[in-house]
Amino acid sequence: MDSLLLKAIKTMAQLPGFGPRSAQRAMLFALKNEGFFLDQLISNLESVRKNIKKCQICGNFSCSDICSVCLDPKRTKHQLCIIESVSDLWTIERANFFNGKFHILGGILSAIDGISPNQLNTETLLNRIENEGITEVIIALSATIEGQTTMYYIAELLSGKDINVFSLAQGIPIGGELNYLDDGTLSAAFLDKREVILSKKIA
Template identity: 50%
Template sequence: MSDATREIEALIELMARLPGLGPRSARRAVLHLIKRRGQVMAPLAEAMAGVARNARECAVCGNIATSDICDICSDERRATGEICVVEDVADLWAMERGQSFRGRYHVLGGTLSALDAVGPDELGIPRLAARVAQEGTREVILALNATVDGQTTAHYIAEALEGTGVAVTSLAQGVPIGGELDYLDDGTISAALRARKRF
């Protein structure tokens, strides 16, 4: 096997590790990139290098940004007194696509799981409670996935915020049991946000 072939095979193996891509899809994607080196591959490599260099977690909410504080947290117009709690950055991006929520977010980075040794500290739940107090939050919207772990985490957060005077609500109709926000259409997310209820 030549060095060039090894490089291509290495790229295929790396691409196959991406979610939604298996070995066959990765091979097709790499072939497409090679055929369109100038128009697609070179700009993609440059963009990936830039993101690898500059992307970081927002120090306030956990969103992915290219500065220490993301655009959402630094936008004073979004200081509405509402914090939407999501499991993952993909869920935050899904909420933003719907353009229905104009407050701020808190990204947990997962759900509570005794089996995986993921507790409240690993998810930044104490940091969320501190934010609620510091930012004068009136409402915390639990936009967690409708899975067993998601609902367990939601109940834990609701209990942790009990007695703070903050309204704790959750998304309502439109989010199916077992559904994940990243796979829902914008209209469904908007309807669920509008019909939220006290948790």
């Protein structure tokens, strides 16, 4: 195979979801029809490269200094959701139930990956808490050891401020079958058990 082609395929193979063979297949697809698709792909990637930057407030990707979520006047100002990465923002936005604003940490504390507290985007977080009239913070991090460590770290950081700090509920996922649940989830679901309230019938 030509060395230029090989180099490009090797680069593509580094993308998550791709391996050496699927990157080959993708490259052949892109080169079809006189490279029509390749042109399109390059120009789209370039416009992302040139225009996309981080939102100065929340850390989201945006082509302006402040992203559309932060600028949206319809969103509740007093509710702030703290997340690890932009992909979490996309996930929550896709589900379309949260109407507050976001703050992206840019990582979670991890001894293995060598991520320490000063690498998290907490400085702007504290500024926002001071200045934006936030009364409720939801720390929406993964239910892993690193995620929960980070959650406690952030909660500690925010203690003493006049805000309510929440973490996500833990329990059975919707549609989850009891006999496929792991022990941790099962015991968490028992610990946080909820009373079933029936509305009284009018006799």
